[in-house]
Amino acid sequence: MRQIILDTETTGLNWKTGNRVVEIGCVELVERRPTGNHFHRYLKPDCDFEQGAQEVTGLTLEFLADKPVFTDVVDEFLEFIRGAELIIHNAAFDVGFLDNELALAGAQYGRILDHATVEDTLLMARQRFPGQRNSLDALCKRLGVDNSHRQLHGALLDAQILSDVYIALTSGQGEIGFDEGASAAQAQATTSFKVTAPSARPRVQVSGDELAAHEARLEKLRKKAGKAVWDVMLEEEAATAVA
Template identity: 45%
Template sequence: MSNRLVILDTETTGMNQESGPHFQGHRIIEIGCVEVINRKLTGKTFHVYINPEMPIDPEAIAVHGITDEQVKDCPKFAEIAQEFAEFLDGSEMIAHNAPFDVGFMDHEFGMLGSGWKSTEELCKVTDSLKIAKDKFPGQKNNLDALCRRLGIDNSHRELHGALLDAEILADVYLLMTGGQTSLRLSDDEAGGDAGQIRRHADALQGLPLVTLTDEELAEHEAFLNMLDKKAGGSCTWRQELVEAE
């Protein structure tokens, strides 16, 4: 398995998944990807808006807010296909409801003619929705529901957007699969938030250890019980304690 993950989302001209929109001629209008290596975000992204060469359905505009006017001067898929394929090549691609995204991607690559690989020839495909359904059976497992369950702040997400949703999905996927996202930036990313995070971490190193009383431990356990109940039995802090033991 590749230690390089590409977390991906797409936005499209049509949203009717049940009837297979990519077979009705619908097209991709936005691709957003973030790169994760060794379970850390690197800061490297692939993000592009695309001229779909067809009208965008009003129902789709209501979801992602992207209009015909906004993408009329954007590159066509053929113009970004090589760079996109190179970004995916050799990675493990994570997408939420991956068959939807892969169906569109393969439709786009197929329209370019012979000589283009399918998505699964370029990269390993992992469906994070399937992982969520296995982990939280019988519950809502869209991104908004998973953010609430896992304690991820997505209050800035008013409309769907491919890059924003890919960034949110990166947090969701890493938490669902046991990863840590509080120190999110890779070691080779310098300055800005990365430097500030490291300074805070360094400052914590010299602090004395404090032993909790039995009463304080009981209060902490009660607090975890409350979080566990609200999270539907998936309190992240409790899971990490269990794994550590």
């Protein structure tokens, strides 16, 4: 079985409001073992980042200015995922964005499900750990997967981490690893992906005035709706990040 662990980074939370994909990261598993093959591209969007999105990813429009647009890489991307099972954390988010990118590229490209099947590790985790936090960071902590190198969100880095989480989540023999007496082949299947962070990312420096304005805006939203989207994301993610 060929599986592709996939993650994206975007300019905001909703493609319906014009947000775009700015990074795609994929790593390949065959028979649940990492092959070392991967697909990774930064993409130039035709829109600005939503407030807060840059802090999450560390990406800027300046950094992305000389990167390809999605139509430049669409054929290569679809060839990489074709016929595979895509493993995605919160798949509705990533697939929604990718389907939008495909639609903008041309009707001939169809949708993600025309090229691959999809398995959502967030739904899997909620079934296994009902009532608990099941963000990627929370699952790393619960399943013993090292994510200490995850300072910013990056599509390839998160896909590599998710590969370890997926193996642990689906091993069926303890939280991580196999019971004593398991075959060498099974043990090899749980070997952690050796994660190498992508090239250095630009960091966005936020001034005190900008932080104060951001918090003031959130407080207005809390008063109107009882909770801001930013708060929902923080609750869904572990204390260190927004997924």
